[in-house]
Amino acid sequence: MALRIALSGFVVLIVAMGIGRFAFTPQVPLMIAAGQLTLTSAGLVAAMNYLGYLVGAWDAMRAHRFVETRLWLGIVGAVALTLLSAAADNAVVHGLLRFVIGCMSGWSMVLIAAWTNERLGQLGKPGLSAAVFAGPGAGIALSGLLAVYIQAKSLSAGAAWQIYGVLALVLIALIARYLPRAGQLHRPGSAPEPLRLTADLKRLVWSYSLAGFGYILPATFLSQMAAVRFPGSLFAQFVWPIFGAASVVGIALSIALRHTSSANRRLAIVLWLQGIGVLAAWLLPGIGGLLTGGMLVGGGFLCAVQLSLLYGRELAPDHARYMAGLLTTGYAIGQLVGPVTSALSTWLTHRLEPALGLAGIALFVGGALVWNRQAERQQQLQ
Numbered sequence: 001m002a003l004r005i006a007l008s009g010f011v012v013l014i015v016a017m018g019i020g021r022f023a024f025t026p027q028v029p030l031m032i033a034a035g036q037l038t039l040t041s042a043g044l045v046a047a048m049n050y051l052g053y054l055v056g057a058w059d060a061m062r063a064h065r066f067v068e069t070r071l072w073l074g075i076v077g078a079v080a081l082t083l084l085s086a087a088a089d090n091a092v093v094h095g096l097l098r099f100v101i102g103c104m105s106g107w108s109m110v111l112i113a114a115w116t117n118e119r120l121g122q123l124g125k126p127g128l129s130a131a132v133f134a135g136p137g138a139g140i141a142l143s144g145l146l147a148v149y150i151q152a153k154s155l156s157a158g159a160a161w162q163i164y165g166v167l168a169l170v171l172i173a174l175i176a177r178y179l180p181r182a183g184q185l186h187r188p189g190s191a192p193e194p195l196r197l198t199a200d201l202k203r204l205v206w207s208y209s210l211a212g213f214g215y216i217l218p219a220t221f222l223s224q225m226a227a228v229r230f231p232g233s234l235f236a237q238f239v240w241p242i243f244g245a246a247s248v249v250g251i252a253l254s255i256a257l258r259h260t261s262s263a264n265r266r267l268a269i270v271l272w273l274q275g276i277g278v279l280a281a282w283l284l285p286g287i288g289g290l291l292t293g294g295m296l297v298g299g300g301f302l303c304a305v306q307l308s309l310l311y312g313r314e315l316a317p318d319h320a321r322y323m324a325g326l327l328t329t330g331y332a333i334g335q336l337v338g339p340v341t342s343a344l345s346t347w348l349t350h351r352l353e354p355a356l357g358l359a360g361i362a363l364f365v366g367g368a369l370v371w372n373r374q375a376e377r378q379q380q381l382q
Helices: 002-019 024-033 039-062 067-087 091-122 128-132 135-152 157-178 199-229 234-256 263-283 286-315 320-349 353-370 374-381
Strands: none
Touching: 002 067, 002 091, 002 128, 002 135, 002 157, 024 039, 024 135, 024 157, 024 199, 039 067, 039 091, 039 199, 039 320, 067 091, 067 157, 091 128, 091 286, 091 320, 128 234, 128 286, 135 157, 135 234, 135 286, 199 234, 199 263, 199 286, 199 320, 199 353, 234 286, 263 286, 263 353, 286 320, 320 353
């Protein structure tokens, strides 16, 4: 039972996040080459995706009715709109589709995380919760490897969207019967006392918001950066799958090291390593910079998600769905600011690198915010 729940959550996150949201990244070079987007408009289209994610996460956090319906709409919508993206041929249509897919992803992420965390905790298997969060990374790796095939066959952006959509449909069909039905995500009358935002919770929300801003620029533009630096290179096509594979390895390391130090300090270290990765992608020349950036930013991507939700659950154990929604909302705001920053950077300087510098700084600050808990800070001041 526990393994089936974890596997179902894992597959949902492959589809809603790894494909529904992040297949856009390897598609950017194809859509730019086809004249559908420019580098600046790609940043704005990505921002629409993150705005939708913000709306979906905020709504999922506060929903009291039709909770399971939102989850199912999120999953089915992510599949259907990925397929529909094949018909889009300009930035406006892509932006509208990305906004709606973002909403669907926000619903799926918050609600599936809350469901799997609660059910696995009840079954005495909380450790499997971390494995669920390898789903987006596995989806990124799958979509990235498909992108290599797509480019090798010189397929169009529209054909690529169809391939991603069919893959998502097949995966959901395999686990649909195991997903929650009515009453399994929300039980009327069971609401806990209102959540009080302590100093530690506020710092965590700020940290996670900065994490969203810090990672999203390389996560959105790694493929394009590689294509520009190494045109026609096979390596450029593998940057995105490397990012996804590194995120799965990062989750495996997080599980293996779960008894090392505390959740907040492990989170801080992950964010600092991501910051180093962002700066490496910017400052180190040649393949080494992008490879280091892809592995460090990708390796910490899902760890930061899992550890932030774990730390939030430690600080507010009776508010799993609300905390997942609150943190995801902050993360989405950070992700929304990221592409807007990249668009300004490319518009003003014709370069993405100044925005990458800000992203690296944000990750270092985010780690510092969660390094100590309030009690530890007070002891240091005495």
